[in-house]
Amino acid sequence: MYKVDIENKKLIKLNSTNFAVMGLSEPYDIEDWIEKTPLVLGEEYLIIGRQYILPSGRELDLLAIDKGGSLSIIELKRDNSGIEVEWQAIKYASYCSRFLPEDIFEIYASYLKTDIEEAQAKIETFIEVELEKLNENxxxxxxxxxxxxxxxxxxxxxxxxEIDIECIRLKPYLTPDNQLIISPEKIIPLPEAKDYVIGKQKKEKEVKKSKIRSTFSLEKSTLNESELKTELKATFLKSSDQTKRLIKFFKILLSEDKKFIRKEIINQLFHEGIGTNEGQTGRFLSNISQYFTKTNNSHLRQLVSFDTGGGFGEMKDNYKIETKYRSLVEEVLSNLNEI
Structure with missing residues (x-):
């Protein structure tokens, strides 16, 4: 590697070094750099865990999420990978593949030292897919x-x-005045070959999907009005970005006593400042829809009707607050100063 001396029109060779000579280590230095600047790995990652302890007692260096919602296991070595680093990482990935979205929110909340709702909101904002796709790969x-x-x-x-695994070389160099420079290089897969590589096929994970489906329900509660008010108020009092979006969603449905199609709701949510673009707003609406089908939200399904194919992950449409509950929802929102 060379440094360019523009004024004197010459190249100054930089001397290659190694991290051990510099007194640098992966847990205290390299890990810090990547945690703070994950873009050095060539793309955007959201770091959600550091030195996460597995049931075996082994520590995973960095746990991250990419823009596509894939859980990314980042394993660091200092000057040489050794001969078993890939096997070690595979064991970590096999364990992490079992994580449900709720597990990931909890891990990230612990990392941020915050609550699960805030962790979920940050992940929702970062990824460019619907929340249902989180940790699908x-x-x-x-x-x-x-x-x-x-x-x-x-x-x-x-x-x-079709195992999604890559190698990134971090090479350290010293300038003549002893400044350390890091040169990242993805060596597998080669960036030049990326367009020619057949995309990874999606493998069905029936065990994991069955676990996710266990949180899915279309069953409605049969609460009386007093009980419904209590449940709805508790839902609206939860402190999270998801709750703010949910309240705006209900206010849109209250604007007219009719069925609202998905596109109509997306347009109004976007107009209300939900999402930086309509694509993100659509994903937020999908997350609200998913929230409606959680087993413990049967009170919401009692209040709001919608069309669905009847299965987990199927798109919902034609939302409508049941006419007999419109005044109840208005009263709850009014008491919370939301109307």
Missing amino acids: QRIVLVSKEFHSDVISAVLWLRDF
């Missing part, structure tokens, strides 16, 4: 100055079997 990102040939061979073989 997993990725492994190996980071080191050098990679052992056995690791390279294993990674290439795993990719042949």
